[in-house]
Each structure stands twice: as structure tokens, then as C-alpha cells.
Amino acid sequence: MSIITLEHGSGGKISHKLVQDIFFKHFKNDILDRADDSAVLDISSEKIAFTTDTFVVKPIFFPGGDIGKIAVCGTVNDLAVAGARPKYMSCGFILEEGFPEKDLEKIVISMSEWAKKAGVSIVTGDTKVVARGEADKIFINTSGVGVFGSGDRIGIDQIEPGDKIIITGTVGDHGVAVLGERKGLEFESEIYSDCAPLNDMLDQVMCGANGVKFMRDPTRGGLATTLNEITDSSNLGIIIEEKNVPIKEAVKGACELLGLDPLYIANEGKAVLITAPECADKVIDILKKNEYGKDACIIGEVTEENPRKVCLKTRYGVTRIVGMLTGEQLPRIC
Amino acid sequence: MSRYIDEYRDTDLCLKISEEIKKISHKPFNIMEVCGGHTMSIRKNGIQKLVGDNIKLISGPGCPVCVASIGDIDKIIALSELNNCIICTFGDMMRVPGTNSSLIKAKASGSDVRIVYSAQDAVKLAKEEPAKKVVFIGIGFETTAPTIAAAIRQATEERINNFSVLSLARTMPQALKAVTDAKDSRIDALLCPGHVTAITGTGMYDPVVKKSGVSCCVSGFEPADLLRAIYLLTEKHEMDQPALINAYERVVNEEGNVKAKDVMDDVFRAADAEWRGLGIIPDSGLKIKEKYAEYDADKVFDITVPPAESFSGCICGDILRGAKDPADCGLFGRECTPEAPKGACMVSSEGTCAAWYQYGE
Known part of the structure; x- marks a missing residue:
């Protein structure tokens, strides 16, 4: 079995061969093929969106995805929720000595496939190899560039009391899938990560409905954390209805067993949209026609009361506050 | 699984019980929920707001993690700093502070600390890592203690010699007595932990009801369970009749789980234990019996830490x-x-x- 050695990071022939045989082969595009020190991009937009992210997910392969798919989708989604159309990506790999080449190729193929589906080109990259124990298998850093169409500009400052809060689908799938794989837990039915590129769907929403004011992808920290970030920055309150937040039965069951709250569990293929009340139904219509938005629904609204707080109306009609987590959500013994 | 739970979360049913409670509740009534699992469900479902203004729900000492003493944590951290040692713990112990550190900080400083879901996971790890010493932090009440005891027996049977348990397990009855008998106690009734009582049986609350005059009601963890238990307690409170009630009949009986109790008795003996916030409560802890000494981390490692001072001003x-x-x-x-x-x-x-x-x- 071929494995990555420190020589693959030497910059010599062995490095070049790795870059040619794996990265250039699968990421192939005109800009990358020039193999210059910088990718030179033709961008007509006056304003661009620019983002960076680093991926260290463990395990690197899990039900519904892998670290490469997350790297592409995560970057694409960060651009898409800013209202931009993702165009270009970079990727830097930190590989641990001894990492199997076939796993690297599998990850790179996955990145290439998902980049194609999302319509982005991976135009520049870098590879470093570190000694055994200095990294955990593979870390990926990306950056992404997106352009703006002529549509609405969105921003947190546009949010007003009365606006509706929409989630594009069920919450908690990704975190539970990864945790289950990590701990070797078997669930009643298999739980898959929701990892997916949302740019096409969100672009359809931006083009097809007016009145979308803000979007964010509830990744680490889950839906609850994203909503808290929104109330913190906007100085407004949010109320959501517990019974309206979509959660898969299997995810609910796993969370019961593990002592976790799905509202705080990471998603990799969902977006929270805040829209003017009159266009919420139209947005839902567009989302529901899309494979990644078929469970989309309105979960609550923005309020003037309780500024900087997220409230949840339980199914018994009483409200409680949904706070920020102190750190990582730890499984409870009781 | 959810279908077994959903009927106890039914909105109409819960609202109906809520109305009934408000109807019969006239006197101020302080109910302490003993168990962390109850507290969690009460907060998550907003139960306090469903029981009217006369009833106040107070959180008790029933989270085994929260009542681990500062000295306990210091000892775990000292263990984690030994060479070749892997500490296995339930997740929510990670952030609990000792005198100077916590497990989360010890891990960041290089200790090998792993989150596990059961003592059996730690036994499995010991088998996979024969060159390391695997120490399970045995924290919990009567619900968890039998599983820790079973892990020690498993290790004995399989002759695993690199596994041990630091037993910080505690038992409920003495702690409940300490809480309800205190002179300044404002507790009128206890919502008693369903899972613990499934092991112990309801008999353990007899002294609390008869000697301390405090009603005890064993409850499940779903909103309808809790509301029904509160209703039953309120009924007795309004009549000034302290009572022992089992409102978790589908799981709990009078004698408890005899098999689990036997396993516990085989492995553990009662010992004094320090509870964070409550001090030393006689016979409220479970230490490993001499015959299993080779699995007792207290004996295997002979760790002594300076006596910890409680944080001054903490009430x-x-x-x-x-x-x-x-x-x-x-x-x-x-x-x-x-x-x-x-x-x-x-x-x-x-x-x-x-x-x-x-x-x-």
C-alpha cells in the first residue's frame, strides 16, 4: 500500500508526482493547469465574497460524506449564505506521515465531484507533510471567492421585528452521524450527514423571492448557536416554536440516548433564512422544490421583546430561553 | 423508541394536568427535584410555568457530577498526570473544577483523558491497550453503581490487570436526609429520581416520609410524568399528609432490582463521602471492597493530594x-x-x- 512519507512534502520530484497524479488529475481546470504561483481570476463583479475555513473532522469518512466533501460544501455554503455565487476555491492539505495515498485520492475525488456539482473550480492549492503524530491523518484548509449578481444585498442590519425564520430542513443530522461513527454506536436506523452544497438552492431563492434579509448556515453549535449569534448582533429577540423545528426520528432517539440536545448539534447542509413575513411562503415553495430543501419550514419569528435572547415556545405553550453553550456539548450522565 | 416516549409528552394531557394542579394548589409549596435528569426535563419543557405561582421547584443535589468534591477532582487530575495512564470518564466530568485545574485542562496539558459512555467501554479499552493503565472514574448514584460493579467483576473474570476504578459513587438516602433534616430547610416535598429508585426500590424513602415528615414521590422524566407527580404531591400537601407515592409504576416497584443490588453489595461497601456544597455525609459513598482491591485505583496508585479547601464564600x-x-x-x-x-x-x-x-x- 502506498503511503504518504515526509518526502512527499519535500518539494522535489516525489512531491511533484503526488501533485500531478492526484491533485491536478482530479481538480483539472484551465486556471489550475497553468500551475502558476497564483491563480489569476477573471472577475466581473464589483464586490466579491471571500471566506476561509479549516477542516479537521474525525473520522475522515462517515455516513453521508467525508472530510473532502465537507471542505467543499462548507466553503460553498459560507459564500452562498452571504448571498454570493461561489466561483473559486483554494485548498491546502496538511498530511500526516503514513497517511494512505488511496485515502487521499478518495478524498480528492470526492472534493472534485462536489466542486463540480456546486459549480466551483479549485484553482490553487498547497500540500505539506508533517511527521507522524504532528497532525491527525489529514487537515484541509480552504478559501473561497464568490461573486454577486444584481439581486438584493442581504445583511443582519436589515432584520426587523415580525420577520420570519426559516430552516431549510431537519437539524442535527451531521453531528449525530459523525458522533455515531466516532463512538462506534449503532442506531435504530442509519443516520447520514446532511453535508450538501446549498448554493444553487439559495441562489434560486435569492432570484425567485424578494425579501430575504439574512442567511446563515448553522454548523458548529447548531441552530441554537446561530440564532443566538443573530440576536446578539441585531439587538432583537427571536422566538421559535419547538413543535415546528424539524428533527428526524432517528436523530431524536439518538439524542435521547446520548443526552444531547439536537438544537446544539452541527449541521453541514442546512441554512437559516430570515425573510420579510409576506414572502416567507414563496421562499418555502422554492426551497421545497429542491432536494436539499424538501423539509423546509417556518420555525419562528423575530421579536422586539426579549432583545438579545432566543426564546423557545415549548409544545405546552410556555416559553424558555435557549442560551449559548459554554463550550462543547458534553454527554450527560444524568 | 420515540413512540414509547411521545405519549408522555402529549400536549393536551400535560395541559390538562397543569390546569388540575393550579385548581388544587392553594398553599405555598416548595418541591425539591432531587435528580439532575428531572431538573433537565423541568427546564427544557418549562414545567415551572405550568404549575402555578404557589409551587416552587428547587434543584437538589442529584447530579453526581456536580457534587463531586474539589478533592475528588484534584485526585483524578493527579492520576491523569501519571505516566502511562488513561483516564476514562463520563463527558460532563470534563469541566468540573478542582483546586487549580479540570480534566479539560489536564487533557490540553497532555494527559490522556477519554470520554466513554459506560464502565464497560473502559474495560474494552484496557484490553485494547495492554501496555497502559486504564482508570475509570466511577461516578454516579445507585443507577450507575451496578454497572461499575459489573465492570469490576468482568475484569476479574477476564483477568484484566491494567484496569481499575476510582470509585466516587454515592448513594441517595443519606444525602436526602441531610437535605431535609437541616434546620433551615424549606423543602416540603421531594420529587424522587426514577432511575435510582428502579434499582433501590421505594422503601428507601420511608425514613424521609415518616421521620422527617417530607412527602416523597418517585417520578419518571417526561413532562406528563413530572406533572402527574407534582399533582399527587400537591394533593397530599394541601391535606397536610406526608406520603410516599410511586408515580413511576411502569419502571419502579417497592423492592427494586434485586440482581443489581446484589452485584453492588458484592463489590462495594458503604463509606463516608464528601459532597460538594454539603460536606462529608456519613455512609453516603461506595468504596470498593477488599476482595476487589486490585481494581481499586485508590489502592493501586496510592495517590494522596493535599486536602482541598472549599471556595470561600460559596453558599x-x-x-x-x-x-x-x-x-x-x-x-x-x-x-x-x-x-x-x-x-x-x-x-x-x-x-x-x-x-x-x-x-x-
């Missing part, structure tokens, strides 16, 4: 007994916050102080 003991509110504490919100907790009631996100801090109650 968690009074809060756990329902005698004072967090607002009465000088540390609350200043030296003691969810990010840097000092006392038991702030350590757990469901503790009384943490809830006050977060919800501004």
Missing part, C-alpha cells in the same frame, strides 16, 4: 437545601460563572445557579 450547600437563593451569594455572577464555575450549582448547566445566570430568573 451552594444552602442553595442545595433550598435555604438560600443564588442572589444571596457573593460569588454569583462575579467569581462564579458558567465559564468559570466554583460551586456545585454552577458546575452543571442545569444547576440552580447556572439556570439563574442564564435565564436571569
Whole structure:
């Protein structure tokens, strides 16, 4: 079995061969093929969106995805929720000595496939190899560039009391899938990560409905954390209805067993949209026609009361506050 | 699984019980929910707001993690710093503060600390890592203690010699007595832990009801369970008739789980234990019997740590007994916050102080 050695990071022939045989082969595009020190991009937009992210997910392969798919989708989604159309990506790999080449190729193929589906080109990259124990298998850093169409500009400052809060689908799938794989837990039915590129769907929403004011992808920290970030920055309150937040039965069951709250569990293929009340139904219509938005629904609204707080109306009609987590959500013994 | 739970979460049923409680509740009534699992469900479902203004729900000492003493944590951290040692722990122990550190900090400083879901996971790890010494942090009440005992017996049978348990397990009855018998106690009734009682049986509450005159009602964890238990307690309270009630009949009976109790008796003996906020409570802890000494981390490693001083000014003991509110504490919100907790009631996100801090109650 071929494995990555420190020589693959030497910059010599062995490095070049790795870059040619794996990265250039699968990421192939005109800009990358020039193999210059910088990718030179033709961008007509006056304003661009620019983002960076680093991926260290463990395990690197899990039900519904892998670290490469997350790297592409995560970057694409960060651009898409800013209202931009993702165009270009970079990727830097930190590989641990001894990492199997076939796993690297599998990850790179996955990145290439998902980049194609999302319509982005991976135009520049870098590879470093570190000694055994200095990294955990593979870390990926990306950056992404997106352009703006002529549509609405969105921003947190546009949010007003009365606006509706929409989630594009069920919450908690990704975190539970990864945790289950990590701990070797078997669930009643298999739980898959929701990892997916949302740019096409969100672009359809931006083009097809007016009145979308803000979007964010509830990744680490889950839906609850994203909503808290929104109330913190906007100085407004949010109320959501517990019974309206979509959660898969299997995810609910796993969370019961593990002592976790799905509202705080990471998603990799969902977006929270805040829209003017009159266009919420139209947005839902567009989302529901899309494979990644078929469970989309309105979960609550923005309020003037309780500024900087997220409230949840339980199914018994009483409200409680949904706070920020102190750190990582730890499984409870009781 | 959900279909077994959903019927106990039914909205109409819960609202109906809520109305009934309000109808019969006329006198002020302080109910302490003993178990962390109950506290969690009460907060999550907003139960306090469903029981009317006369009834006050107070969180008790029933989270085994929160009541781990500062000295216990110091000892675990000292163990984690030994060469070749892997510490296995339940997740929510990670953030509990000792004198100078916590497990989360020890891990960041290089200790090998792993989160596991059961003592059996730790036994499995010991088999996979024969060159390491695997120490399971045995924390929990009567619900968890039998599983820890079973793991020790498994290790004995399979002759695994690199596994041990630091037993910090505790038992409920003495702690309940300490809470309800305190002179300044404001507790009128106890909502008793369903899972613990499934093991022990309801008999253990007899002294609390008969000697202390405090009603005890064993409850499940779903909203309808809790509301029904509160209704039954309120009924007795209004009639001034302390009673022992089992409102978790589908799981709990009078004698408990005899098999689990036997396993526990085989492995553990009663010993004094220190509870964060409540001090030393006689016979409230479970230590490993001499015949299993080779699995007792206390004996295997001979770790001694300097006696820990409790954080001065902390009034968690009074809060756990329902005698004072967090607002009465000088540390609350200043030296003691969810990010840097000092006392038991702030350590757990469901503790009384943490809830006050977060919800501004």
C-alpha cells in the first residue's frame, strides 16, 4: 500500500508526482493547469465574497460524506449564505506521515465531484507533510471567492421585528452521524450527514423571492448557536416554536440516548433564512422544490421583546430561553 | 423508541394536568427535584410555568457530577498526570473544577483523558491497550453503581490487570436526609429520581416520609410524568399528609432490582463521602471492597493530594437545601460563572445557579 512519507512534502520530484497524479488529475481546470504561483481570476463583479475555513473532522469518512466533501460544501455554503455565487476555491492539505495515498485520492475525488456539482473550480492549492503524530491523518484548509449578481444585498442590519425564520430542513443530522461513527454506536436506523452544497438552492431563492434579509448556515453549535449569534448582533429577540423545528426520528432517539440536545448539534447542509413575513411562503415553495430543501419550514419569528435572547415556545405553550453553550456539548450522565 | 416516549409528552394531557394542579394548589409549596435528569426535563419543557405561582421547584443535589468534591477532582487530575495512564470518564466530568485545574485542562496539558459512555467501554479499552493503565472514574448514584460493579467483576473474570476504578459513587438516602433534616430547610416535598429508585426500590424513602415528615414521590422524566407527580404531591400537601407515592409504576416497584443490588453489595461497601456544597455525609459513598482491591485505583496508585479547601464564600450547600437563593451569594455572577464555575450549582448547566445566570430568573 502506498503511503504518504515526509518526502512527499519535500518539494522535489516525489512531491511533484503526488501533485500531478492526484491533485491536478482530479481538480483539472484551465486556471489550475497553468500551475502558476497564483491563480489569476477573471472577475466581473464589483464586490466579491471571500471566506476561509479549516477542516479537521474525525473520522475522515462517515455516513453521508467525508472530510473532502465537507471542505467543499462548507466553503460553498459560507459564500452562498452571504448571498454570493461561489466561483473559486483554494485548498491546502496538511498530511500526516503514513497517511494512505488511496485515502487521499478518495478524498480528492470526492472534493472534485462536489466542486463540480456546486459549480466551483479549485484553482490553487498547497500540500505539506508533517511527521507522524504532528497532525491527525489529514487537515484541509480552504478559501473561497464568490461573486454577486444584481439581486438584493442581504445583511443582519436589515432584520426587523415580525420577520420570519426559516430552516431549510431537519437539524442535527451531521453531528449525530459523525458522533455515531466516532463512538462506534449503532442506531435504530442509519443516520447520514446532511453535508450538501446549498448554493444553487439559495441562489434560486435569492432570484425567485424578494425579501430575504439574512442567511446563515448553522454548523458548529447548531441552530441554537446561530440564532443566538443573530440576536446578539441585531439587538432583537427571536422566538421559535419547538413543535415546528424539524428533527428526524432517528436523530431524536439518538439524542435521547446520548443526552444531547439536537438544537446544539452541527449541521453541514442546512441554512437559516430570515425573510420579510409576506414572502416567507414563496421562499418555502422554492426551497421545497429542491432536494436539499424538501423539509423546509417556518420555525419562528423575530421579536422586539426579549432583545438579545432566543426564546423557545415549548409544545405546552410556555416559553424558555435557549442560551449559548459554554463550550462543547458534553454527554450527560444524568 | 420515540413512540414509547411521545405519549408522555402529549400536549393536551400535560395541559390538562397543569390546569388540575393550579385548581388544587392553594398553599405555598416548595418541591425539591432531587435528580439532575428531572431538573433537565423541568427546564427544557418549562414545567415551572405550568404549575402555578404557589409551587416552587428547587434543584437538589442529584447530579453526581456536580457534587463531586474539589478533592475528588484534584485526585483524578493527579492520576491523569501519571505516566502511562488513561483516564476514562463520563463527558460532563470534563469541566468540573478542582483546586487549580479540570480534566479539560489536564487533557490540553497532555494527559490522556477519554470520554466513554459506560464502565464497560473502559474495560474494552484496557484490553485494547495492554501496555497502559486504564482508570475509570466511577461516578454516579445507585443507577450507575451496578454497572461499575459489573465492570469490576468482568475484569476479574477476564483477568484484566491494567484496569481499575476510582470509585466516587454515592448513594441517595443519606444525602436526602441531610437535605431535609437541616434546620433551615424549606423543602416540603421531594420529587424522587426514577432511575435510582428502579434499582433501590421505594422503601428507601420511608425514613424521609415518616421521620422527617417530607412527602416523597418517585417520578419518571417526561413532562406528563413530572406533572402527574407534582399533582399527587400537591394533593397530599394541601391535606397536610406526608406520603410516599410511586408515580413511576411502569419502571419502579417497592423492592427494586434485586440482581443489581446484589452485584453492588458484592463489590462495594458503604463509606463516608464528601459532597460538594454539603460536606462529608456519613455512609453516603461506595468504596470498593477488599476482595476487589486490585481494581481499586485508590489502592493501586496510592495517590494522596493535599486536602482541598472549599471556595470561600460559596453558599451552594444552602442553595442545595433550598435555604438560600443564588442572589444571596457573593460569588454569583462575579467569581462564579458558567465559564468559570466554583460551586456545585454552577458546575452543571442545569444547576440552580447556572439556570439563574442564564435565564436571569
